[in-house]
Amino acid sequence: MAARIENLVTSGTFSLDGGTWDVDNNVWIVGDDRECVVIDAAHDADAILAAIGDRTVTAILLTHAHNDHIDAVAALQAATGAPVLLNDGDRMLWDAVYPDAAPSSGLVDGQVITVAGTELEVLHTPGHSPGAVCFYAPSLGTVFSGDTLFNGGPGATGRSYSDFGTIIESITAKLLTLPADTVVLTGHGDSTTIGAEAPHLEEWIARGH
Known part of the structure; x- marks a missing residue:
């Protein structure tokens, strides 16, 4: 049986910089x-x-370590025993939530994780946070973009550890080079495609400056 993608929407809070x-x-x-x-x-x-x-949960993969993306990790790991994988660039965000525990291992650009015969390639896409990554599944025609790219533009860069120029560079080099029909499954909100977002790059840049 081929791998399939399931979506669950959960609700909670995001906290950073005192808000x-x-x-x-x-x-x-x-x-x-x-x-x-x-x-x-x-x-x-x-x-x-x-x-x-x-x-069997073979891994808990994290696109980045803002608290709203990782606040169920400890309980999920305790219940499943699955390793937790996070790019080392986001350790300071992880440590703010879990000061007494470390991720199981890091994620690096180009790394391939296989589940149910399907390969997920790690794309390091800093900007929303230093250790932000996306997971590209070529056989599924899908990229899991976390908070790097949304339906309508780049992820937010107005808070600590984020940078607008860096996220634009990441999106340009790592995401807009994917096939236009690649489905973008985001960290929040509706999905989109690379082809739908690519034409708007110049207006994002103008809007961001």
Whole structure:
């Protein structure tokens, strides 16, 4: 059975730089009837576990370490025993949530993670945060963009550890070079495609300056 993609929307809060906001997050589950990975364990471990069912979780993959994307990691890992993978550039954000625990291992650009016979390539896309990554599944025609690229433009860069020029460079070099029909599954909100977003690059740049 080929790998499939499942979506779970969970609700909670995002906190950074002294502010807190209510948010809805996309949790993505990629796998088959036997095994899966979870991309971004947000807010509600019980809901994620219910969606997983009796499958083996081979990894918890994190697009970045803002608290709203990782606040269910500890409970999910405790329940499944799955390793937690995060790019080292986001350790300061991780440590703010989990000062007494470390991720299981890092994620590096070009790394390939395989689940249910499907390859997910790690694309390091800093800008929203230093360690932000996307996961590209060529066989599924899909990229999981976290908070790097949304339906309508780049992720936010107005808070600590973020940089607008860097996120534009990441999107240009790593995402807009993907096939135009690649589906972009985001960390929040609706999906889009590379082809739908690419024509707007110049207006994003103008808007960001």
